[in-house]
Amino acid sequence: MDLQLNGKTAVVTGGSKGIGLAVVRLLQEEGVSVVAASRRTTPELEETKATHVAVDLTTAEGASHLIERATAELGGIDLLVNNVGVGDADDFLRGTASLTDLPDDAWRHTFDLHFYSALWVTRAALPSLVERRGTVVNVSSIAARLMSSGAADYSVSKAALNALTKIIAEQYGEQGVRANSVSPGPVSTGVWTDPDGVLARMAKAQGASHEDFVKQTLQGLDSSTGRISTPEEVARLIVFAASPNNITGAELIVDGGIIKEL
Template sequence: MDLQLAGKTAVVTGGSKGIGLAVVRLLLAEGMNVVSGSRTLTAELKETQAVAVIGDLSTPDGPRRLVGAAVDKFGGVDVLINNVGMGDHPEFVEGAVQSLADLPDSEWERTFNLHFYSALWATRAALPSLVQRGGVIVNVSSTAARDASTGPGNYSVAKAALNALTRVIALQYGPQGVRAITVSPGPVSTGTLTDPDGFIGQLAKRQGITHTELVEQMSATFAIPTQRISTPEEVAQLIAFAASPNNINGVDYLIDGGLVKAV
């Protein structure tokens, strides 16, 4: 299926691994120019033809530099994928093990800077180009925004704010030809879940159990009807479709195998 993306330019935050890397690879395969922003340049990202911009996306300057690099090299931005995620920061475990009363403001600030403000800063930087080109913003959220039991509390709240940001962009900039869409994955087979040193592995250590035991507990708790988790490539396919020419705007697409069961 031709998604009619060839020749256009995409900016992907968090494109060095996981879902972001899968998105980078797929958009390149569709013939797009891709500029990826991340804290590090992984060997996997280096192997692609994406333009890699290294920087801290949790600061105001990081997203601005990333979008600026895309404009300088390719003349503008057609698609912005706000994907940057929790990665392997050990601090994010605190949101899962500490209560609302105990989690310090610094951890709330860290989480919001990465999961909400990075998207806001990147969106602001890209909007002039997106308005000019009739572009698309895809915000990668999480089922945790709808079901707070599936993520650390501060992460769930930040992702809920990101969902609201999608709606605001869709409402304010839809008349100018810019669409905004949320894609909300459930558990995905990235290092966050599968790596013993990733987020789930670190959480297991804090709980005094093995990584395998915690994954099994989570699987039983989630009770996903398809009885499996999504792959990064499956999430990337949904993101690419959302970014392709269509009239979808302001919605939240779940890709979770049926984990979220509320109507």
């Protein structure tokens, strides 16, 4: 299928690994020129030959710097994928504390990373997106719908990101800008697979093996497919959402059937 993206330009945040790296690769396959942003590059990102901007997106200044660099490199921005997130395993695990034990600085850091980074980058990119009738894809999470377990600050920040997506779609739709969220469930990235990742550390704390803990967690989430998604599967949905269509203000879910409510 030709997604009609050849010749377009894109900015992908969190593009050095995992879902972001898969998005960079797939966009390039579709003929898109890509600027990838992350704190550090990786050998895998360097292999793509995408332009890398080393930046801290937990600050408004970092977001402005990214868009200035990207605009200079690309000439303008057609597609923006706000994917940066999760961060350090310690941050995520700290979020599993109760409301009375989770300090304000944890909430602020999580919102800076997952919500404000998308707000700041989108706001900086909007003049170009409006000019080119562009598209925003915010990478959210089914955690925004599952409040019973996991990191509370992460879940709430992703719920806020979904709301921001709808606001962008509503306020800028008449100017030709579309905005959608893509919400993955468990994905085979470092959070789930790294030997020192979030799931591995939770397994160790409970005296379980990493493999057994992953299986147990999936069973608890009641995944219909019984497996986690790959970064490439999530990337395909993100790139489709970025392609020309009439979908906007929507949340697109790729979770193996964990979310069962209408």
